[in-house]
Amino acid sequence: MRDWLSHRAAATPDDLAVIDADTDTRWSYSGLDAAVDETAGRLANLGVDAGDQVGTLLPRTFLGVCLLHAAQRLGVTLVPLNHRLTAEELAAQIDQLELTLVVCDIDTEPAAVEAVEEVPIASVDEPQWAAVKSFKDVEPAAIEPVEWQREEPQLIVFTSGSTGRPKPVVLTMGNLLSSAIASAFRLGVDPADRWLLTLSLYHVGGIAPIFRSTLYGTAVVVRSDFDPGQAADDLDRYDVTVVSLVPTMLKQMLDRRGTLSDSLRVVLLGGAPADDALLQRCENYSVPVHPTYGMTETASQVATARPTDAFDRPGTVGRPLLWTEVTVLGDNDEPVAPGESGELVVSGPTVTPGYYGEDGEAFCPYGLRTGDIGYRTEDGSLFVVNRIDDRITSGGETIDPGAIVAVLTDHAAIEAAAVVGVPDEQWGERVTALVVSTDDDLSAEAVDSHCREHLAGFKCPKTSVFADELPRTASGSVDRPAVREAVTAAIEDASVAAEPDTDVDDADETEPPIESVDAAAVDDDDDGEPGIADRRPPSPMSPAEEPTTTPTDTEPIPDAESDAVNDDAASGADDDAAPDVDDDATDNSDGE
Ligand SMILES: O=C(O)CCC(=O)c1ccccc1C(=O)O
Numbered sequence: 116m117r118d119w120l121s122h123r124a125a126a127t128p129d130d131l132a133v134i135d136a137d138t139d140t141r142w143s144y145s146g147l148d149a150a151v152d153e154t155a156g157r158l159a160n161l162g163v164d165a166g167d168q169v170g171t172l173l174p175r176t177f178l179g180v181c182l183l184h185a186a187q188r189l190g191v192t193l194v195p196l197n198h199r200l201t202a203e204e205l206a207a208q209i210d211q212l213e214l215t216l217v218v219c220d221i222d223t224e225p226a227a228v229e230a231v232e233e234v235p236i237a238s239v240d241e242p243q244w245a246a247v248k249s250f251k252d253v254e255p256a257a258i259e260p261v262e263w264q265r266e267e268p269q270l271i272v273f274t275s276g277s278t279g280r281p282k283p284v285v286l287t288m289g290n291l292l293s294s295a296i297a298s299a300f301r302l303g304v305d306p307a308d309r310w311l312l313t314l315s316l317y318h319v320g321g322i323a324p325i326f327r328s329t330l331y332g333t334a335v336v337v338r339s340d341f342d343p344g345q346a347a348d349d350l351d352r353y354d355v356t357v358v359s360l361v362p363t364m365l366k367q368m369l370d371r372r373g374t375l376s377d378s379l380r381v382v383l384l385g386g387a388p389a390d391d392a393l394l395q396r397c398e399n400y401s402v403p404v405h406p407t408y409g410m411t412e413t414a415s416q417v418a419t420a421r422p423t424d425a426f427d428r429p430g431t432v433g434r435p436l437l438w439t440e441v442t443v444l445g446d447n448d449e450p451v452a453p454g455e456s457g458e459l460v461v462s463g464p465t466v467t468p469g470y471y472g473e474d475g476e477a478f479c480p481y482g483l484r485t486g487d488i489g490y491r492t493e494d495g496s497l498f499v500v501n502r503i504d505d506r507i508t509s510g511g512e513t514i515d516p517g518a519i520v521a522v523l524t525d526h527a528a529i530e531a532a533a534v535v536g537v538p539d540e541q542w543g544e545r546v547t548a549l550v551v552s553t554d555d556d557l558s559a560e561a562v563d564s565h566c567r568e569h570l571a572g573f574k575c576p577k578t579s580v581f582a583d584e585l586p587r588t589a590s591g592s593v594d595r596p597a598v599r600e601a602v603t604a605a606i607e608d609a610s611v612a613a614e615p616d617t618d619v620d621d622a623d624e625t626e627p628p629i630e631s632v633d634a635a636a637v638d639d640d641d642d643g644e645p646g647i648a649d650r651r652p653p654s655p656m657s658p659a660e661e662p663t664t665t666p667t668d669t670e671p672i673p674d675a676e677s678d679a680v681n682d683d684a685a686s687g688a689d690d691d692a693a694p695d696v697d698d699d700a701t702d703n704s705d706g707e
Contacts, residue, residue: 116288117260118187119329124148127332134309134353136338142177142613144332147184154178155185156255158216161237162246165190165261167215168271170234171316172205172223173199176341178239179316182218182326187269188454190261194271194283195317198222208273209234211472236689254628262514262584265289271471272319274411279399283471284411286319293464294414301419302357302381302405308333311355313341313364320359320385323415343367350376356416361386361476362393363591367402369393374400382408383419387592388499390531391429391524398426408432408499412483414465416495417441431496439463441497442489456490456500456515482585487667488515505595507536509544513572519546519576522569523562531585533598534576537606551584580605 116122120522123132128145135142142150163169169191172180186193194212196205205226209217214234219227224641228236228244237250263269269288273281310328312335314321328335336353338345347368349355355378360368368375375382382397385407397404407419416634420433435441442460445451462482467477477484488500488506500517507514516534523532531551536544550562559579566575586597 116263116265118151118184118263119326120144120148120151120184121188121260123329123332127698130332131309131334132329133177133180133334134336136245136336136349136353137176140177147181150177151181151184151188152258153255154181155188155258157250157253158185158189158191159256159258161216161250163189163191163215166192166642168192168213170194170196170209170212170214170217172196172217172219172227173239173316174198174222175312175337176318176339177337180312180325180335180337182324183316184329187263187326188260189258190263190267191600192268192271195322197273197315197317198226200226202226204509206232208281208283212271219247244344247686252454263288265292266468270319270322272317272322272521275318278536282473284319284467285469285471286411286414286467290414290465290467291296291326291595293331293438294323294416295330297438298323298327298416298419298466299331300437301421301433302383302418304331304333305356305380306333307354308356308380309336309353310334310357310359311336311346311349311353312338313346314359314361314386319411319415320409324357324359334625345373347372350379354378356380358382359383359385362389363387363587363589365389365397365402366393367592369396369400369402375402379403381405385409386590387418387588388430389425392530394425394429397422402406406432408487408497410485412477412485413439413461413463414467417461417465420496424496428496430498430501431492433497434495435461435463435497436465439465441484441491441673444479444481444484448479451490453491453493456488456518458503459487459497459499461485461487488517505535507534507544507546509536509539509542509546510573511543514574516546517568519548519570522566523548523550523576525569526554526562526565528557529562532586533593533595535599535602539577542577544575545578546576547571547578547580547606548596549580549582549585549602551582553579557581578602578606 124144129140129143130540132144132147133142137327149682158169169186169292171182171193177548193212196208209230217227217234217236219236219238220240221243224238224243224247228247235248237248239250242249265288267288268285269291270286271283272286273283275281308331308334310324312321312324316322321542323334336349336355338349341364343364350358355376357380360382361382365382380403382402382404385403389406394404403422404425405419405421406425407416409416416436417439418432418435420431424431425431433688440462443451443455443457445455445457446461451457460479460481460483466483486503489497489504491497500515519534520532523529529550530553533549535547537547541547562579563575580602583599586601587595588594
């Protein structure tokens with residue numbers, strides 16, 4: 116099999132392949148094919164051969180798209196590096212690889228020069244260092260597309276490292292091919308599809324649609340920056356039918372425009388769990404949201420829900436995709452019954468053969484251990500509760516915070532909550548909660564008695580701290596270290612809202628966990644899955660950075676009133692009332 120673009124350009128040369136929204140340029144498949152041939156020819160003349168690894172440090176541009184196809188054409192393993200890393204972080208990643216060339220631009224050149232030793236660097240802009248070559252000045256060599264075997268490595272993508280050191284994931288041609296087919300099997304394909312690229316080109320969720328659309332013969336719309344208002348406008352302007360978003364991005368787009376374009380067929384929502392309020396907004400405004408669970412190690416989607424599933428059962432990520440199997444392993448590493456939670460283990464043709472340069476310790480006989488805790492219902496719907504590493508050990512018991520968050524957010528006056536363990540002399544770890552309440556009068560005692568009604572005593576937060584909002588990472592998942600800090604600071608300040616008498620817990624210490632709780636556990640905002648989060652999580656958004664908007668237009672609407680308000684907001688007439696967020700706020704939340 117040659118690069119997919121070669122086959123596509125031969126089959127439907129005149130069809131639309133790419134819209135470059137930065138320059139408002141349209142590329143047919145034959146036009147894209149020629150641009151990719153030129154890009155591949157330059158790589159070849161820079162000394163790149165089949166089987167080599169080429170690193171890129173580039174934003175999401177048309178040239179970035181060309182480089183992905185060019186690597187496939189040349190038989191090269193592309194290593195898209197995170198252009199936001201510091202030189203030191205980059206050097207740590209590059210040291211694990213065997214790069215033949217690094218392609219940078221004017222913004223990433225300094226980091227490339229500092230991080231890279233003995234690997235040639237080429238810049239797609241005017242080089243600033245003498246040692247750096249000008250990519251565009253290289254004469255393109257004539258090249259022949261290389262034949263691929265399915266097991267050959269097409270990409271090495273680093274995990275985001277939100278839960279540890281970023282790891283280099285090898286993705287084969289077969290992984291990407293299986294993912295493209297399985298994704299289409301779940302989402303469907305319309306010949307008129309246009310996929311707006313919103314995620315970075317160094318994340319698998321950003322790369323996958325580029326290869327996919329070539330296989331499907333559909334188009335992608337590429338825009339280098341993510342601005343929520345502009346992205347929402349792009350949906351209309353370019354008749355976009357599919358878009359991948361992390362929850363924060365979707366929230367911001369809805370804040371700006373009330374609803375999204377009617378042209379949309381699929382909003383693929385992943386990288387972090389979608390909370391109930393966001394799903395409710397999608398239902399109210401007929402946004403075709405498809406909550407998805409995926410990871411770098413599986414070339415993106417593992418399971419994806421359709422809108423009806425998502426609205427009927429908030430929190431579900433639906434059933435596993437075609438050919439993908441998810442096994443839930445209990446504490447003894449044996450599969451558990453539906454409803455019981457355990458570690459999610461994934462197998463199938465999209466699963467990576469392994470991390471580059473590492474042994475297979477992430478694999479068990481059932482497949483790849485994800486480090487995520489979740490459960491499946493009788494009908495096979497998957498729920499992801501939290502990361503294994505997020506579990507709390509208190510009084511000798513292992514506690515999943517997701518189950519406690521689910522109980523807390525069931526309280527009518529609690530909008531959001533995060534549960535973490537903080538070190539405690541008596542308990543090992545102490546279960547603590549950061550609670551966002553809609554009712555200023557809600558007391559810690561009331562929170563405690565609500566928990567005690569639904570949870571075994573040892574699971575009930577021993578300390579509840581109130582906050583205006585939860586600290587979050589770029590992808591919208593709860594920033595657990597920041598929660599821990601906030602709670603610890605509150606405890607130290609003794610400005611803790613209240614500490615229920617811990618004595619009553621002693622009796623509970625040995626009580627077994629209540630099984631039924633897990634089945635009801637819907638992780639609505641507590642995650643930490645290997646997500647889209649930036650390697651350097653931005654500071655939590657302060658209230659001032661939250662997009663401002665007219666609350667009546669965008670807040671979730673109580674059931675009884677939803678019809679009445681829908682029409683107003685759907686007109687999108689609130690543009691003027693919703694000032695654009697400044698660049699910083701956008702930067703903090705673009706999921707990159
Ligand atoms: O969390 C990850 O690392 C992968 C998530 C991911 O790829 C994704 C994130 C947001 C929207 C869509 C997708 C996708 O699976 O394509």
